[in-house]
Amino acid sequence: MLGSVTFSLEDNEAGGSRLVIAGQMLVSSVGSFENEIESVGRDFTDIDISGVDEMDTIGAWVVCRLATQHECPVVGASETATHLLKAVEGAGADGELCPPVVPVWERVPLALGDKVYAARGGIFGVVSFLGAILVGFGTLIRRPSRIPFRAVVRQMETVGVSALPIIGLMSFLIGIVIAQQGAAQLKQFGAETLTVNLVGRITLRELGVLMTAIMVAGRSGSAFAAQIGTMKLTEEVDAMRTIGISPIEQLVIPRILASTFMMVILGFYSSVLGIVGGAVIGQVALGIPFFTFLERIQEVVPIHDVWVGLVKAPVFGLIVALAGCYHGMQVKGNSEEVGIRTTMAVVSAIFAVIVLDAFFAVFFTEVGWG
CATH class of the missing domain: 3.30.750.24 (STAS domain)
Known part of the structure; x- marks a missing residue:
């Protein structure tokens, strides 16, 4: 038994x-x-x-x-x-436990083809998204009463005001690092005083706005993707379309306007605090008085370096907002897609910002602002 x-x-x-x-x-x-x-x-x-x-x-x-x-x-x-x-009958378990491995000379071209085909669909999606944004902006220009001012102000607070502490601390510390490391290298040539030039130019022209854009991409770009993606999953976006409200006008455009405008302020704010951090190191380690350091910044940094940073800032803010909103609007299926799209939004935004920064560097050098 x-x-x-x-x-x-x-x-x-x-x-x-x-x-x-x-x-x-x-x-x-x-x-x-x-x-x-x-x-x-x-x-x-x-x-x-x-x-x-x-x-x-x-x-x-x-x-x-x-x-x-x-x-x-x-x-x-x-x-x-x-x-x-x-x-x-016939429901046996004699199948192969391990699937056959495709040879690498076949697997690599197949994977490359899949990526190219996926990129094709991604290009169509991006072009369609940009077209919808242009149509939305055109509608708001023709009918200013439909501009969601409250949503824009709310996003400006979220993207800009709430980010001031973390961006300020990051920029201050970066200024300290640049001044300390730069002084250590320049000391070999007896040119410690040129630390002022190094800190001033690199923060106002490059690192201030670049690091701010990366921080905004990780902080606000991910939030845009997660917020809009969650609304897509809960069918709030479809409900807005059903009652005649454009998701582009109410969700995407306010975030684009807020990110583009606030990046100018945040970039300049970041550069200023980076210089302050360098001035602190100048006072402590180099014997350069704090206010003397700041006065020297005005003498050694050309004004076009300031304009270079201010020109790049809104472009970087626009890229970050577009990446976050686009990937948020592409969410579908399940909650796992929200995490995937949020990660893609941050990675694509940071990648695009760095690539654009390289193009800007070449462009401004060619026009004599190098």
Whole structure:
């Protein structure tokens, strides 16, 4: 007796053994039954299940597997058992555990083709999204009363005002690092005083606005993607379209305006605090008085360096907002997509900002602002 299953071996006229099963062939009892059968070590001429009172799919599969292994028929099956046996017949587990590995010379071109095709769809999506934004801006220009001023102000507070502490601390520390490391290198040539030039030009022209854009991408760009993506999942965006409200006008454009405008302020603010951090190091480590350091900044930094940073800032803010809103609007399916699109928004925004910064560097050098 094995749980609720019993079996016995009977000799038949052909000189073989018949396996006689009785009881309940259920998932709760076939485990111990299988172990005991495997220990018998004899072949069967047939399997008699006329004594089986109850059978489920697992029990039928076990009987079919035994019949296949011993190449013998199953006899004495009731009408219900016959249906189960036919249903599981051929449901073997002899498939390959590991799929065949495609050779690398085939796998790489296939993967590249998939990426190219996906990029094609992405380009169409981006162009469509930009077209919808242009249409939305055109509508708001024709009808200024539809401009969502409250939403714009709210996003300006979120993107700009709330980011002042973290961006200020980051810029201050970066200014300290630049001044300390720059002074250590310039000291070898007896030119420690040129630390003022180094800190002033690199913060106002490059690092101030660049690091701010990266921080805004990680902070606000991800928030844009997550907020709009969650609204897509909860069908709030579809509900807005149903009642005649444009999601582009109410969700996307306010974020673009806020990010573009506030990046100018944040970039300049970041540069100023970076210079302040450098002035602190000048006071502590180089013996340059704090206010003397600031006065020297006005003398050694050309005004076009300030304009370079101010020109790049709104472009970077626009890129960050576009990346966040676009990936948020592409969310569909399930909540996992929100995390994926949020990550893509941050990565694509930072990548685009760095690439554009390189183009700006070449461009301003060509026009004489190098």
